[in-house]
Amino acid sequence: MTLxxxxxxxxxxxxxxxxxxxxESLLLEYLQKLERHxxxxxxxxxxxxxxxxxxxxxxHVRIAISTFEPMIKQLKGQVFALSNADLIFIxxxxxxxxxxxxxxxxxxxxSEDPALGNEGIGKRASFFExxxxxxxxxxxxxxxxxxxxxxxxxRTQAKAEAAPQRVxxxxxxxxxxxxxxxxAKLEDALGGADLANMxxxxxVCAIIGKTDPQPVFHELFISxxxxxxxxxxxxxLASSPWLFQQLTETLDRRVLALLNKxxxxxxxxxxxxxxxxxxxxSPEFLVFDDNIKTATRGTQVLxxxxxxxxxxxxxxxxxxxxxxxxGYRICIDGVNMESLPFVDRVKLGIDLVKIVWSPAMAxxxxxxxxxxxxxxxxxxASRTILCRCDGQDAVDFGQSVGITLFQGRHVESLLxxxxxxxxxxARRR
Amino acid sequence: xxxPVPGGDGPEIVTxxxxxxxxxxxxxxxxxxxxxxxxxxxxxxxxxxxDGHVRIAMRMLEPVVNAYRGQMFLLGxxxxxxxxxxxxxxxxxxxxxxxxALFSKDPLTFSDSGDGRDNFCSWYDLQDNDGYNDFLxxxxxxxxxxxTRAREKTAAKAPPQPMxxxxxxxxLRGLAEADxxxxxxxxxxxxxxRDAKAVTLFQEFFVGMADLQRTLAPDSNxxxxxxxxxxxxxxxxxxxxKTLANLALTRRPKAISVNLNISxxxxxxxxxxxxxxxxxxxxxxxxxxLDILADSRGFYDAALRLKDRGHQVVxxxxxxxxxxxxxxxxxxxxxxxxxWSPDLVENLHRDAIAATIAAIGPDRMLLARCDSEAAINxxxxxxxxxxxxxxxxxxxAAYTMQMCDKAKACTLAQCTARHAVIxxxxxxxxxxxxxxDSSPVMLAPKARNRQGDA
Numbered sequence: 011m012t013l014x015x016x017x018x019x020x021x022x023x024x025x026x027x028x029x030x031x032x033x034e035s036l037l038l039e040y041l042q043k044l045e046r047h048x049x050x051x052x053x054x055x056x057x058x059x060x061x062x063x064x065x066x067x068x069x070h071v072r073i074a075i076s077t078f079e080p081m082i083k084q085l086k087g088q089v090f091a092l093s094n095a096d097l098i099f100i101x102x103x104x105x106x107x108x109x110x111x112x113x114x115x116x117x118x119x120x121s122e123d124p125a126l127g128n129e130g131i132g133k134r135a136s137f138f139e140x141x142x143x144x145x146x147x148x149x150x151x152x153x154x155x156x157x158x159x160x161x162x163x164x165r166t167q168a169k170a171e172a173a174p175q176r177v178x179x180x181x182x183x184x185x186x187x188x189x190x191x192x193x194a195k196l197e198d199a200l201g202g203a204d205l206a207n208m209x210x211x212x213x214v215c216a217i218i219g220k221t222d223p224q225p226v227f228h229e230l231f232i233s234x235x236x237x238x239x240x241x242x243x244x245x246x247l248a249s250s251p252w253l254f255q256q257l258t259e260t261l262d263r264r265v266l267a268l269l270n271k272x273x274x275x276x277x278x279x280x281x282x283x284x285x286x287x288x289x290x291x292s293p294e295f296l297v298f299d300d301n302i303k304t305a306t307r308g309t310q311v312l313x314x315x316x317x318x319x320x321x322x323x324x325x326x327x328x329x330x331x332x333x334x335x336x337g338y339r340i341c342i343d344g345v346n347m348e349s350l351p352f353v354d355r356v357k358l359g360i361d362l363v364k365i366v367w368s369p370a371m372a373x374x375x376x377x378x379x380x381x382x383x384x385x386x387x388x389x390x391a392s393r394t395i396l397c398r399c400d401g402q403d404a405v406d407f408g409q410s411v412g413i414t415l416f417q418g419r420h421v422e423s424l425l426x427x428x429x430x431x432x433x434x435x436a437r438r439r
Numbered sequence: 440x441x442x443p444v445p446g447g448d449g450p451e452i453v454t455x456x457x458x459x460x461x462x463x464x465x466x467x468x469x470x471x472x473x474x475x476x477x478x479x480x481x482x483x484x485x486x487x488x489x490d491g492h493v494r495i496a497m498r499m500l501e502p503v504v505n506a507y508r509g510q511m512f513l514l515g516x517x518x519x520x521x522x523x524x525x526x527x528x529x530x531x532x533x534x535x536x537x538x539x540a541l542f543s544k545d546p547l548t549f550s551d552s553g554d555g556r557d558n559f560c561s562w563y564d565l566q567d568n569d570g571y572n573d574f575l576x577x578x579x580x581x582x583x584x585x586x587t588r589a590r591e592k593t594a595a596k597a598p599p600q601p602m603x604x605x606x607x608x609x610x611l612r613g614l615a616e617a618d619x620x621x622x623x624x625x626x627x628x629x630x631x632x633r634d635a636k637a638v639t640l641f642q643e644f645f646v647g648m649a650d651l652q653r654t655l656a657p658d659s660n661x662x663x664x665x666x667x668x669x670x671x672x673x674x675x676x677x678x679x680x681k682t683l684a685n686l687a688l689t690r691r692p693k694a695i696s697v698n699l700n701i702s703x704x705x706x707x708x709x710x711x712x713x714x715x716x717x718x719x720x721x722x723x724x725x726x727x728x729l730d731i732l733a734d735s736r737g738f739y740d741a742a743l744r745l746k747d748r749g750h751q752v753v754x755x756x757x758x759x760x761x762x763x764x765x766x767x768x769x770x771x772x773x774x775x776x777x778x779w780s781p782d783l784v785e786n787l788h789r790d791a792i793a794a795t796i797a798a799i800g801p802d803r804m805l806l807a808r809c810d811s812e813a814a815i816n817x818x819x820x821x822x823x824x825x826x827x828x829x830x831x832x833x834x835x836a837a838y839t840m841q842m843c844d845k846a847k848a849c850t851l852a853q854c855t856a857r858h859a860v861i862x863x864x865x866x867x868x869x870x871x872x873x874x875x876d877s878s879p880v881m882l883a884p885k886a887r888n889r890q891g892d893a
Binding site: 292293317323332335348 | 487489491494495498499537542544603607608666728729732764765766
């Protein structure tokens, strides 16, 4: 499940997003503010997390949130989307009837799901939980605190996967080496697996000076960490970089198939996906291209790995020209400071270069002694993305050499913080 | 596109070609305003007309076919033919131009037939009697050819399938039991000296992929999946090094060359191999661009380490495209191996290649896969004096036979084949292994046609 307050897709959703504070920390903050205003307020928790994965995709959560929209607009309540997909709506008693009808709508919407079908059987918690703040305030506050702690802990655990890992993770001594037979089993399993709940999106943002990050497009990718945890927890993927590369190629095709299957708004807006040259030349891509055309077409970026480009330049050039003709932009992915000198963006006719941040870049020099700043100038400031920015030092360095586009865990948290501010501001008004 | 209907009336095989012929015959009396266009994709280089390329070309042409009540046919040769009614010629030309641009990396699209005709696409004015008859006879020929192909196809064996992870797993199991020495191939490279002699620069040892495939995976294409092949090559590296450490040749080569992955250079297997040859054999280590890009950091470490120990770092597998798109000089290698291809001569690449040779220096270039005198000649005319390939193999065999007292019993092809192996029946058949392992000094080939560039 991705964060439900993803980049809004329509004006309507944008309007919702204005009223949509972010997750657990906002819930806690909000509850604390209500300490003296408990009277006449209630809350309802919708356990979307207990739905089957196919019923709690992005679009479902978005629709569920929109059910509360009229009341939010009338300033009768606030909805909080938690990272496990659960929703909490805190509202004034005057809206009780509206809330009850919203709950009916949601029940109807998910009525096919066992979570609602088996509700109340045995010791199962009910799908909707009601609270009166006057009575349950302390319990709610404790729950919010606990949820925030859980999320923080999970985030720390998931540190390694925050950035889209197109390159094998750092060597871990633990775990078995990935072997061809394991890869074969994994690929067989992937053929039938529903990867929708492992799909992630991460924003590539423009950050100029100290201003808030502005999302330029969102990268869609499959979380390798989730995949590993689900399908082969004991395997060290870094042990065989080429087999890992083969795996990512299979995953990229699955993402394409997934996007082709769902005619939802996932592919609308400004997105980027990882593809390899052979996939761009495949029938599946032509289907994707048709779908994209019917969806409201924003900027579509195709990210191609550097090794894939140089492995067969002839095919790459063909795919590049075709993609350009169809209006896609091409981004070369997986470039680190060691391979940077070999990537001539202009010669390759590529639109964007994605450079993997490393603290070693702080010297300002490439391994061949050339200046990074010169490289960025030649490449074009608006053509370079610094990715895997884990901390402010990455953004600071990038800005110092003229980079304006950033991606990574740190950028996500800056983005969340700015959205939070905006929503607080909106509420105050 | 028209989909052939199987099991139509009679024994006639329904093909795109026969459908096209049918369409051509149907319009015999209603030819007003009709034209046909043939895109000669069959004339492209095979690597440029794979399924994906052709599919995209058809996709690009769809709008115009739909707009002018057209029909499109994809022939078995990869040619695309479409019929249109009253088209706006500018629209059609516009699209054809786009498709041509997609294939602009192929010599076909920019080469000149000399008589002003377009090699890439032909128009048939069907309104005109001659034009219609030309089209009809082309369609008839194509239909007949397709029928022949279909018949041959049923008789032929299915082509090997790309190796998948299951196949790689089986192959690696098989490899553990296999006699790797029997799969190792040898090829010499030569360098031309100042006194117009050609002497052996090194003997390269590698696993013959065709032999490996035949022996261990006859039904799969080992090189079709690039990533799995790379993984396989890491295993092969270790097998080759182990075999070479105990190489039993009658004469020890002065210099040998091996193709290695960066990960192998940093392995214990390499250290052991190195200790066996140190002091008496010079070592060239060939590294692949793909591997270097995947692990650039590892490359710098490995290159430094190899140079420290006095070995030569070779960048292998450079093509006209890599030279054009990459500043390969930055690898700071001792030798750059460029694969010969007739495309090197094309105008499209000429400047980039000249610039690369000038930047790196011709004495650090080796022209590989020289299978003809033309290849050697092209290199010589550019100041390159290091060569490898089938042409060099034949030269070496010819000189060997000239000096070999057992030569009367053999042909040049036999001698060439025996040079290429290091064990097995082919080698034992040779009456003079000593001669086989010798590296005779040859007369340097002379550059011809210095102006002509061909």
